[in-house]
Amino acid sequence: MALANIWVRKLIEAAQSPSDINSVLAEICHAIGADIGVLFIGPSPKFGLGHTFHFGIDDKLLDFYHRHSDNDAYLKHYSTHHFQGKMVPLQSMLPIKRIEDEWFRDVMLPTLSVKYSISGYSFISRHEVQALTFHRYSTPFAPSSQIQLQQFMDELIPWSQFYLSTQKLIDQFGTTPLHHGSIQLPDDLTPAERQVIQLLSKGYDGSEITQFRGVSKETTKSQIKSILHKLDCKHQNHLLHKLYTELVI
Template identity: 50%
Template sequence: MERVQYWVKELLEAGESSDDLNRIVRNIGQYLGADISLLFLGSPPHKGQQWILHHGIDNSDFDFYLRHSRDDIYLQHYLGQSLTGNMIALQEMLPIKQIRDGWFLEEMIPRMDVDYSISGIYPLSDGKILSLCFHRYHQPFHPSCQQFMQQLLEALAPWGQFFIARNTLESLYGSAPISRGMLKLPDNLTQAEHNVVSLLAQGYDGSEITAIRGVSKETTKSQIKSILHKTGCRHQNQLINKIYCGFKE
């Protein structure tokens, strides 16, 4: 569970940065040995706003799947068998020899060209969903991967609720003060770096920030170094002075 908790913290710290979120999904997939990794959050396909993070699939194949997601026989079978909430090996759930849909066999399967897939959907509030999908082209996943994916799916549900709620609130009332209010920070800082700057501005030192955020000392050092570089500061005192005196445009 420690590894699962680590990824949840990473996603929390990434805020709404698409670059950081996609990087984390890439890292999760690499940890699992996946060739393709996808995280889907929001309204079901074609029914409202959604956020999709992915790695390992080119844009044309990705767009093709989104256009034809309603025709995904695996998805239809998964939902029809009331498997929601579970990470399932799709090719074991429904062997290809049992599929009778000609278009799916002739178009979808050759286009995606994956032999092993583990996917799951977790229901959130207000009709929203969280979905994880991991694919391998030719080699099966290690037996322990499916259990890890199940733990990850369940652990990410609260994050998914929070992500959607925060996005909804910010669309209505604007971003939090740390981003656009009292602390005037450069736009090139990630959400995690914003959080570190906020703690520095409150007087916490590196070791205290490490303890508060539950990350390693190396992570905190790396983030502070990145912040100093991005803000053009030589040391933390200069950074704090800039925060309250204002950054030059």
């Protein structure tokens, strides 16, 4: 079985779990020798408003890129030269001496500090894309890596469509109803709060819940605070104790 098919199968098994999807991304990076791997699915062209999964890059640097993605000269060149649907080596596509944007060349690239990249995006609906980017710090990618990543991008489209559709249904209707024992869940819990409880009971922390649900950190904090009040818990550890000792999922 081709590696691309194996990777997609593992993503299917990962379901909606950000940590499991990140683990699959880490496996892909190890297979092709990438130091950094990022998968984005969501609305185009403003990256950062959808769902981002990553390996080898910290949240601070990822946030820096999201805030300045409009200044990405590689992305602009890729989009205007109709490369959509293709995984391409960025530094060959647009050599640094041809980059006219001084801020991108002198500030953004040194901040990101990668030397070799294979990236691309493809449309999965009229207004949504899947974007893949893999980077190395020192040596170029092997030619076979571009072929493997192209196969992966092509095979990934149905999974990306399924992930976004599932997430939209979860956002609208919540997750599978909770079956509870001695703990009595109040009727005034919102569908979003029930989803947060479901995720907390499965061991997700606040940052993972934020990423999973595609909301802000402030929204997650507010929902947990509301849950604590409604379940008469003094703090989050008190809530977790109730979930692990009294709740039957």
